[in-house]
Amino acid sequence: MRWKNLKELTVYENRWFRVNLADVELPDGRHLDHFLIRLRPVAAATVVNAANEVLLLWRHRFITDNWGWELAAGVVEDGEETARAAAREMEEETGWRPGPLRHLMSVEPSNGLTDARHHIYWSDEAEYIGDPEDGFESDRREWVPLKLVPDLIARGEVPAANMAAALLLLHHIRLG
Numbered sequence: 160m161r162w163k164n165l166k167e168l169t170v171y172e173n174r175w176f177r178v179n180l181a182d183v184e185l186p187d188g189r190h191l192d193h194f195l196i197r198l199r200p201v202a203a204a205t206v207v208n209a210a211n212e213v214l215l216l217w218r219h220r221f222i223t224d225n226w227g228w229e230l231a232a233g234v235v236e237d238g239e240e241t242a243r244a245a246a247r248e249m250e251e252e253t254g255w256r257p258g259p260l261r262h263l264m265s266v267e268p269s270n271g272l273t274d275a276r277h278h279i280y281w282s283d284e285a286e287y288i289g290d291p292e293d294g295f296e297s298d299r300r301e302w303v304p305l306k307l308v309p310d311l312i313a314r315g316e317v318p319a320a321n322m323a324a325a326l327l328l329l330h331h332i333r334l335g
Contacts, residue, residue, distance in 0.1 A: 160186050161186060162183050162184070162185060162186070163183065163184040164181050164182075164183055165181075165182045165183065165184055165190075166181070166182050167179040167180065167181045167182075167195075168180050168181075170194075175198070175199065175234070176196055176197060176198050176199075177196070177197040178194060178195075178196055178197075179194070179195050179196075179197060180192055180193070180194055181193045181194075181195055194272075195272060195273065195274070196272060196273040196274075196275075197273070197274055198273055198274060198275040199234045199235060200234070200235040200241060200244075200275075200276050200277075200278060201232055201233065201234060201235065201275065201276070201277045201278070202232065202233065202234075202235050202241045202242070202244035202245035202248060202277075202278050202279075202280070203230040203231060203232035203233075203245055203248065203277060203278070203279045203280070203321075203322075203325070204230060204231055204232075204245035204246060204248060204249040204257055204260060204279070204280045204281065204282070205230040205231065205249065205280075205281050205282075205325075205329075206249075206255060206257055206258075206281065206282050206283065206284065206285040207281060207282075207283055207305060207329055207333055208283070208284075208285075208302060209283075210302075210304075211304065211305045211306065211333050211334065212302035212303060212304050212305065213302070213303055213304075213305050213308070213326065213329060214231075214249075214253055214255060214285070214300065214301075214302055214303075215228040215229065215230065215300070215301060215302075215303050216228070216229050216230070216231060216252060216253065216296070216297035216299075216300050217297055217298050217299045217300075217301065218296060218297040218298060219298065220318075223318070225318050226298075226316075227315075227316055227317055227318040227319065227322075228303065228311060228316055228317045228322070228326075229297075229317075229319060229322050230249075230279065230322055230325060230326075231245075231248045231249040231251075231252035231253050232245075232248055232252075232277070233247075233248040233251075233252075235278075241278040241280075242260050242262070242278075242280055245257075245260060245278065245279070245280040246260055246280075249285075250288065250291075250292075251291060251292045251293045252291050252292075252293045252294075252296050252297065252300075253291050253300045254287060254288060254289050254290050254291040254292075254294075254300070255285040255286065255287055255288070255300075256285060256286045256287075256288050257280075257282040257284070257285045258282045258283070258284035258285060258286075259282060259284075260280040260281065260282050261280060261281055261282065262278070262279075262280055263279045263280055263281050263325055263328060263329065264279050264324065264325060264328060265277065265278045265279070266279070266320075266321050266324060268319075268320055268321045277321045279321070279325045281325075281329060305326075305329060305330050305333055305334055306330075306334060308326045308327060308329070308330045309327070309330065311326075312326065312327065
């Protein structure tokens with residue numbers, strides 16, 4: 160049942176992504192044209208403090224016209240390690256510098272359309288260094304009790320699947 164990508168043609172690209180058209184051979188020998196999006200890896204990070212509160216951003220996503228809680232996240236730059244990118248993004252977006260990061264999970268949020276991989280990290284300590292450099296990316300940054308995570312997700316207040324999965328795993332790890 161393996162689909163074979165025989166070749167791809169780039170139909171559009173910029174520094175963030177490429178849109179390709181693939182010639183795909185199905186297991187029965189038929190071919191189909193399939194669009195796909197090639198993306199750079201994404202790194203995300205958060206902190207869970209001693210009070211079992213998680214540092215989150217409340218932000219609006221214009222594409223879906225939706226508000227929700229998220230972890231600080233961004234694109235991994237060329238040659239950058241994912242953990243370093245996660246720490247950089249957290250500092251830039253929250254004003255908090257994380258302590259040693261632990262890998263929580265890597266996920267493919269939409270693997271039927273894109274090759275995106277999101278690498279999510281967490282720490283149990285952080286140092287506040289000042290106002291976030293990229294404060295424009297969120298309306299506010301808050302320490303949210305982990306015990307509220309399942310209800311936030313059930314109410315749709317964590318709309319991104321990768322963020323919901325990461326927060327549920329942190330809830331399990333810390334509150335079991």
